[in-house]
Amino acid sequence: MNLELDQDRQMIRDAAEDFLSAYSDSAKVRAAHEAGGMDAGVWQRIAAELGWCGIAVPEEHGGLGLGLFELALLQEQAGRFLLAAPLFSTACLAAPLLAEAGTDAARQRWLPALAAGELTATVALSARGLDPFAVGDGVRAEPDGNAYVLTGRCRHVPQVLGTDLVIVAVRLGGEPALFALPADTAGATLMPLETLDQGRPVAELVLDGVRLPADSWLDAGDVAAIHRALSHSAIALAAEQLGLAQQCLDLTVAYAQERQQFGRPIAGFQAVKHRLAEVLVKVEAARSAVYGAAAEVDAGVSDKELLFAAASAKSFADAAARFAAQEAIQLHGGVGFTWEYDPHLYFKRAQAFSHWLGSADAWRERVAAQLLEDAA
């Protein structure tokens, strides 16, 4: 597996950093929060001009055909700059589901538009939220002649103004299945939820006997493929958490070097130095976990290896993001508790993300089951 940040990867990373540091700074992010959690201008440029949505989409479907590693590098920068745009839901949730689990027809229909940045997509996964271990448990699909009727609810659907397509996970004959739901379909309601993290809006999807044509059924009947795709999504989300953690560390180091007490920068006190060093240890562990997992996926993994890869990335990145955000507030002191300073934005995002696509606890239980019951 290839963990090296070679020249091409470095260029992808640096270009993302340059763009986001200019167009997703604190003031712009806060303005987006006031505007429904979405910076439409930034999204327009990311999707249509920079081509980020297609980076990991296969070339045959109009993408760049690069790997999860490259997508993770973009996601890491999105996390650092608190990107207020649906890159995650479009490129990291919907795209892998279509690419891994979709039928040929579904891929051909949706992926080129998604890769070209013409389609803003999201995924409704389960009753409780984006739970990869309860896929489809919120919605029932029943065949009805040449169509399907969908009834149920899904919470925590990442959703912004302008969402075109919702991929809805359902149970069809008891088995998980995926359906394409255009956001403006009659009988489907996306009710925005008010959230602590104002930069990643979510909605509750309510389906009241929505009738969809037969060709809305997206997947090829391979449930393992759905789980594979969601593991890729979890690794991409972990990359965003890694970026959050890194930025918390950088902000706090800068603040500690500038803030003076007792006549010297607080960065010189060993209690502060050691705390920041511990944050770095967790950030680097998260980076090893995320890069390692992405590189493994790109090199090809078994389903069992993928479980360990996704679990390590998600659990280590969650831990790093939460710890780094906590310490950012702590080490900023009083101003860390204000609305004006940024640490709380990271703190809320890290907390919210740690419950998307499987909490660390949930992933660890899956790993434990493998370790303890399936061992030879």
Add this chain to the structure above:
Amino acid sequence: MSEQIESLRRELADWLTPRLAGPFGQLRHRGGPGDEDALGVERKEWEQELARGGWSCVGWPTEHGGRGLSIAEQVAFHEEYARLGGPGRMGHIGEGLIGPTLIAFGTEEQKQRFLPGIVAGTEFWCQGYSEPNAGSDLANVQTRAVRDPDTGHWRVHGQKVWTSLAHESDWIFVLARCEPGSQGHQGLIFLLMKLDQPGVEIRPIRQLTGTSEFNEVFFDGAVAEAGHVVGAPGDGWKIAMALLGFERGVSTLGQQMHFAHELQLLVDTARKNGGAKIPVIRARLAEAALGLKVLRANALRMMSGADDGQLRREALSYKYAWSNWHRELGQLAADVLGPDGDVIDGELNRLQQVYLFSRSDTIYAGTNEIQLNLIAERALGLPREPRPVVPSKG
């Protein structure tokens, strides 16, 4: 390239497996950290067997008796060796530390005198750095070396401590002060000294494990020959630090295979004794397994980067990460063993060794506290502590 590595793995496995199943069977998975006092005589024989098979010093250039393996091949060698239960290496200080130092800084005579014994597994080395008052503050070394103007030899007085394997070794490399009144990094000398001579006394330290892998070494007028100074007198600090830099993390992949073996023992134990039914124990076992996976990715990152001589963040944080992971594994081992963890059946079992010995991991080669200073200062650029900090190895 990967085909070459696969064939190296196969070649090693074909050589190793029958030996560890037959004549050297009792050494399988023995002699690692926490078990270094085990089976000394047999492990020295093993070193010579390795040498006969051409498996010693595999990373050294061929002109010095090595195999000239690339970094990727060395990683594969260490992983495969440890995975198959290859015994803890009695020769690792010679092979990994002093050998490369002599190749880089030694005189022709020193190379000819010392390298063949390391390659052949016939001469064993230990490291004389730490002293009672020079641990984290290694530059505070007080052992004195005085030059005899007639012979040019050096007479050494002082005490070293935490010297692993001194009782099994033939030679020791010693950091001593050769300029009276000098302080800190200045005025130090790097000497090669025979242990079997008058004026050298080795006393084992009884550790909290009840066993002894570490020693104290006392020098009372013992001699280092004039030709056994590495670098110039006064350059000792530079040589001592360069020596620590040769361990580029290649063997850490082998260490991780030991850890994987320990984790497997722990999982097996938990399945047998019911620990696996306790939800919190399950979560901790999973976390340990994931943590080990992350350590591996970290080590691969360390080796995938450009070798620009700068320690990058993943390298600076690695010691802290693995030692604390291992100490946590030790605690988990004790919790899985339950009350039986307190019962000694003849000798410490492997999990008891992990529990107790891992307490030293966060102390030797730079304590947790020193590691955090290093990370804060070198990786984050925060203000330095009043005194210079350097890692020291026991």
